[in-house]
Amino acid sequence: MSKARLVITAVLVEGRSQSQVARDYGVSQSWISRLVRRYTLEGDAAFQPRSRRPHTSPTRLPQATIDLIIELRQQLAGKGLDAGPHTIAWHLQHHHQLRVSTASISRHLHAAGLIEPTPQKRPKSSYIRFAAELPNQCWQADFTHWRLASGADTEILSWLDDCSRYALSVTAHRRVTATIVVTEFTKAIDRHGIPYSTLTDNGMVFTTRLAGGKGGRNAFEAQLHRHGIRQINSTPNHPTTCGKVERFQQTLKKWLTRQPRAATLAALQTQLDAFTDEYNHRRPHRSLPHHATPAVIYTSRPKANPATRLDTHNRVRTDRVDQAGSVTLRVNGRLHHIGIGRHHYRTRVLILIQDHHTTVINAATGEVLRDFTLDPTRDYQPTGAPKGPKRKKPQT
The missing domain is CATH 1.10.10 (Arc Repressor Mutant, subunit A)
Structure with a gap:
């Protein structure tokens, strides 16, 4: 017999007081009163378990x-x-x-x-991650296979900016060769500038370093040497080194799978162009600050090149505009306050520093909020905007 039935029997059948029953059974007297009232109205239904869900949930989403x-x-x-x-x-x-x-x-x-739920997945915190600080500091490249509606095999060559995840070039070919790699790389340079370095796997279209020293440089390596571009290759059997472009290809194939299967190489290229535009300009990227789009990061930051001095004087940091309308920046051990404007309170920003030249950018939209040369002798860097309401000139 449940405790509720014992309590009801003790109160209504035996005639014991509620306070005495509460002491005997170790329950509150208020609970006994509610139970008796419910039993009087509902009978045996009062002993059925009831939901503890609240009648109202003010914080529940509409x-x-x-x-x-x-x-x-x-x-x-x-x-x-x-x-x-x-x-x-x-x-x-x-x-x-x-x-x-x-x-x-x-x-x-x-x-x-x-x-x-997929509890067997390896936690992301267990991976060692790296990312370039500036656009064009490192370009990753790789190619993957895709089949046309006719069953013909094609290969898709992708160039991706490591810092911004911006898709620089995504092209379809019957087969990716060393000549095609050089051609597409040259086109990417013409559109986006010369990168500081490249990162690829050890495919023969990218490098001959594992070919036993036969043949010297291939065409791609020769072009990198002419431009003074640093070449980086992944360790054999370590595909995660080029993880960003590998993940990009996974996202690309997932999107292609949802589209009608292209019948020709030209039709496939049209699909690739549509995806690249969506990926660069409208799709938020989880790995970027505040889930910005790749285009926002790539176009808002200064570009690296083979002659770029990548040292502590070229920095990128994130901050949030405080209640006073400013952000802080430490230069040569001294803390400076940079005025942005109170109407930007709580806005997340990227601060780009090249020596004393400083640019403050809205991290979500890419809008330039300030672009100026920092005065190292002043703790506060004013916006230069006039303070207070404009005074009317007296009429003469």
Whole structure:
């Protein structure tokens, strides 16, 4: 017999007082009073377990927002784009002016049966990560296979900027050769400038260093040497060294799978151009500050080149505009306050420093908020805007 039945029997059948029953059974008298009242109204139904769910949930998301989360998930997944909680949160904030935590989004996706837990995956914190500080400091390259609707095999060659994840060149070919690598690399240089270094695997189209010393440099290595570009190759059997371009190709293939299978090489190139535009300009990237798009980071920062001095005087740091409308920057051991404007309070920014030349950029939009030369003798770097309301000139 349950404790509830024993209490009801003791109070209503035996006639014992509620205070005495509370002491005997180790329960509160208020609970006994509620139980007796419920038993009087409902009978034996009062002994059935009841939900502890609160009658109201003031912090619960509106149903319209929950429906929008599920709709975004289906739309993004249908296009072959990333549709995780972080990406959905970015779209909610930038396209619908809604701020929802990734935990809430994940919870509602789980409830809708749209997420399958994968506890066997290796945690991201276990990986050793590296990234270039400036655009064009390092270009990664690789090629992957893709099959046309006719069954013909093709290869897709990709050039990716390591710092911004900007897709510099994505082209389709019957077969990637050393000549094609040089041709596409030259086109990328003409559009984006000469990079400081390149990072590739040890394929023969990229390097002959594992060919036993036969044949000397290939065409790609010779071009790097002419431009003074540093060549970096991954360690054999370590594909994670070129992980960024490998991950880019995975994202590309996921998107291509959702498209009609191209019948010709030209049709495939048209699809690649559409994906590159979406990837660079509209798709938020989780690895970038504040999930910015690759184009925002690539176009807002100074570019490295073979002659760039990459030392501590060229820095990139992140900050948030404080309540006074400024951010802080330490130069040569001295802390400086840079005025941005109170209306930018809580805005996340990127600060680009080349010696004393300083540029402050909105991390989400790429908008330049300040571009000036820092005065090392002053603690506060004013915006130069006039303070207070403009005074009217007296009429004469």
